[in-house]
Amino acid sequence: MGHRTDSGGPRSRSGPRAVLAYLIRRLFAAAVMLVVIIVVVFCIFFLVPKWAGVDPALSFVGKQADPAAVEAIRVKLGLGDPIYSQVWEFFKGIFTGRTYAAGGDVTHCSAPCFGYSFRSEQAIWPVLTDRLPVTLSLALGAAVLWLLFGVSAGVLSALKRGSLWDRGAMVIALAGVSLPIYFTGLLSLAIFSYGLGWIDAQYVPIEQSFTGWLGGMILPWITLAFLYAAMYARITRATMLEILGEDYIRTARAKGLKEQTVIGKHAMRSTMTPILTMLGMDLGALIGGAILTETTFSLPGLGQAVLNGIKNQDLPIILGVTLITSLAVLLANLVVDVLYAVIDPRVRLS
Amino acid sequence: MTAPLHEPTAETAPSAAEEAALAGAEAKAVQGRSLGRIAWERLKRDRLALAGGMVVVLLVLVAMFAPLIAGQDPDAYHENLIDPLFGTPKGSLGGVSADHYFGVEPVSGRDIFARIVYGARISLLVGFLSALVAVVLGTVLGILAGFFGGWVDSAVSRVMDGLLAFPQLLFIIALVSVMPNQMLGLTGTGVRLFVMILVIGFFGWPYIGRVVRGQTLSLREREYVEAARSLGAGRLYILFKELLPNLVAPIIVYTTMMIPTNILTEAALSFLGVGVKPPTSSWGQMLSAAIDYYDSDPMYMVVPGLAIFITVLAFNLFGDGVRDALDPKGSR
Numbered sequence: 282m283g284h285r286t287d288s289g290g291p292r293s294r295s296g297p298r299a300v301l302a303y304l305i306r307r308l309f310a311a312a313v314m315l316v317v318i319i320v321v322v323f324c325i326f327f328l329v330p331k332w333a334g335v336d337p338a339l340s341f342v343g344k345q346a347d348p349a350a351v352e353a354i355r356v357k358l359g360l361g362d363p364i365y366s367q368v369w370e371f372f373k374g375i376f377t378g379r380t381y382a383a384g385g386d387v388t389h390c391s392a393p394c395f396g397y398s399f400r401s402e403q404a405i406w407p408v409l410t411d412r413l414p415v416t417l418s419l420a421l422g423a424a425v426l427w428l429l430f431g432v433s434a435g436v437l438s439a440l441k442r443g444s445l446w447d448r449g450a451m452v453i454a455l456a457g458v459s460l461p462i463y464f465t466g467l468l469s470l471a472i473f474s475y476g477l478g479w480i481d482a483q484y485v486p487i488e489q490s491f492t493g494w495l496g497g498m499i500l501p502w503i504t505l506a507f508l509y510a511a512m513y514a515r516i517t518r519a520t521m522l523e524i525l526g527e528d529y530i531r532t533a534r535a536k537g538l539k540e541q542t543v544i545g546k547h548a549m550r551s552t553m554t555p556i557l558t559m560l561g562m563d564l565g566a567l568i569g570g571a572i573l574t575e576t577t578f579s580l581p582g583l584g585q586a587v588l589n590g591i592k593n594q595d596l597p598i599i600l601g602v603t604l605i606t607s608l609a610v611l612l613a614n615l616v617v618d619v620l621y622a623v624i625d626p627r628v629r630l631s
Numbered sequence: 632m633t634a635p636l637h638e639p640t641a642e643t644a645p646s647a648a649e650e651a652a653l654a655g656a657e658a659k660a661v662q663g664r665s666l667g668r669i670a671w672e673r674l675k676r677d678r679l680a681l682a683g684g685m686v687v688v689l690l691v692l693v694a695m696f697a698p699l700i701a702g703q704d705p706d707a708y709h710e711n712l713i714d715p716l717f718g719t720p721k722g723s724l725g726g727v728s729a730d731h732y733f734g735v736e737p738v739s740g741r742d743i744f745a746r747i748v749y750g751a752r753i754s755l756l757v758g759f760l761s762a763l764v765a766v767v768l769g770t771v772l773g774i775l776a777g778f779f780g781g782w783v784d785s786a787v788s789r790v791m792d793g794l795l796a797f798p799q800l801l802f803i804i805a806l807v808s809v810m811p812n813q814m815l816g817l818t819g820t821g822v823r824l825f826v827m828i829l830v831i832g833f834f835g836w837p838y839i840g841r842v843v844r845g846q847t848l849s850l851r852e853r854e855y856v857e858a859a860r861s862l863g864a865g866r867l868y869i870l871f872k873e874l875l876p877n878l879v880a881p882i883i884v885y886t887t888m889m890i891p892t893n894i895l896t897e898a899a900l901s902f903l904g905v906g907v908k909p910p911t912s913s914w915g916q917m918l919s920a921a922i923d924y925y926d927s928d929p930m931y932m933v934v935p936g937l938a939i940f941i942t943v944l945a946f947n948l949f950g951d952g953v954r955d956a957l958d959p960k961g962s963r
Contacts, residue, residue: 325805459944461895463902463918464936467925475926572800573899591808606798
């Protein structure tokens with residue numbers, strides 16, 4: 282096996298109990314983080330408008346509402362309550378459902394209750410479950426592409442450092458990280474959809490038509506993957522070069538190992554750790570809404586939902602998407618950290 | 632060389648010459664070169680980085696002298712140049728002419744060149760100032776965390792971890808869009824600019840803070856800091872005279888890498904409609920307006936897109952060069 286650091290501390294303590302304790306600690310930290318994020322969102326959308334003199338109840342009812350209706354909504358949705366009790370009601374609603382009541386007007390919202398949109402008065406939970414698959418398929422499809430192309434381009438560049446391939450790949454990668462995604466998206470639409478007419482870039486749900494869905498997703502996938510592949514190729518190349526200069530690689534070569542083994546087993550293992558960290562963060566962030574990509578290609582995903590929510594000051598939808606995003610980021614990071622320990626024996630679960 | 636009197640062997644002569652050469656080399660080496668000087672000499676040889684740097688300087692000049700360079704009002708309508716039936720510019724390539732180098736916008740007929748030139752102001756202003764906010768916050772908090780350790784360190788580190796795990800773009804959009812139209816004596820675009828700079832800078836500081844903290848942690852245990860301490864140097868002296876000069880290189884590197892990211896963020900915000908308010912022109916906003924014309928007037932989308940691309944590429948090239956120049960290992 283590979284290598285261990287020689288720091289004087291206790292040797293690896295990664296027994297099953299340690300893993301469990303670690304997982305529990307991490308899950309607890311993630312839960313705390315979620316609560317913090319929700320509180321911050323509440324503060325942004327309740328305290329800042331209040332400070333600016335905008336009434337959330339008024340924004341629910343509409344500009345020309347009579348004061349009695351505004352007051353009724355304020356009572357029904359609990360918008361007059363202090364922030365902490367609103368946050369508490371929100372969390373309780375997710376697990377136990379929630380009943381809104383004001384006078385004789387009662388609305389019940391069952392178990393995963395994320396409230397109702399201020400604008401369309403739709404329940405939020407079905408909106409989220411409708412839109413999550415779109416964003417999820419966008420993010421996962423692109424991730425497969427960018428890992429495949431980005432990482433292999435980076436590894437090849439590092440191995441053939443200074444070659445024509447290396448230079449070419451790095452020039453493309455540098456251009457890739459400098460191009461805004463909405464520009465490459467528009468360009469690809471103009472060329473492949475309008476100019477050449479190869480692809481009908483309309484989003485079609487997968488239940489309706491698989492080929493239609495594939496046609497609608499292919500340009501977003503490639504556009505998104507191009508940006509990330511460029512980033513990953515740059516990082517992979519730099520990491521790989523650094524690792525190839527390490528002592529343990531020299532030792533492995535000196536032991537007479539085949540170059541394939543040295544690269545494939547020893548160098549790749551260490552190269553993958555930072556890549557995995559990035560993947561965790563990027564995937565998490567994308568699942569929470571590839572806002573720019575979805576806007577460019579008019580994909581009805583979470584990103585578009587939250588953008589509309591923000592423009593309309595529709596707090597419940599923003600809260601719902603933010604919660605999902607944060608959950609995705611935290612979960613992805615958790616998975617990555619556990620994988621980390623599996624890949625890299627130097628990492629101790631502490 | 633004078634002829635030796637005794638035993639003139641073939642060996643002594645060249646060795647004397649070698650010694651002379653060595654002495655010469657040593658005399659040169661004794662002059663010593665500062666890190667900045669070494670970095671500058673490396674940077675001078677990096678043609679790509681220099682080209683990037685020159686484009687950056689050019690862009691700054693364009694932004695500074697925008698009224699002179701644009702030569703016309705970016706908000707002036709030229710409806711006579713628009714095809715009344717389709718709303719697209721008359722003539723080829725989006726209405727390119729001697730008066731309008733990059734053509735005119737669909738419907739309104741505003742000059743695209745002038746709007747691009749004025750848009751450079753917004754991009755660079757937000758890019759530089761938000762990086763400044765991030766650098767100041769990141770350096771101060773990073774040094775404090777690394778130097779004092781203990782609860783200061785854990786508090787700062789927790790906040791940094793938290794901010795990095797935040798869905799950033801979402802929060803930037805949210806914060807910018809809920810800000811009121813008037814505050815602190817600013818209105819409209821002024822408020823948006825101010826808020827964008829603060830918010831982008833605020834989400835950027837952990838990237839610098841992490842690096843500064845790590846460097847400080849390792850530097851504060853070095854012998855020269857120990858020596859200063861044993862000579863009776865105070866904390867402030869050690870912070871400013873011993874640590875800060877050694878942190879300058881990583882701070883410069885991360886700052887140059889952060890500016891293009893911030894420019895992209897500003898463009899993205901404007902693209903999403905939460906950036907500067909119209910009629911102030913910004914590249915992101917022009918691109919978002921161009922979505923509706925990508926088939927009928929592709930020129931309208933290509934120009935602002937290329938402006939963003941060239942700017943960010945130039946900063947990236949320059950940033951890569953600076954990083955390589957300041958890297959003590961001098962690999963890559």
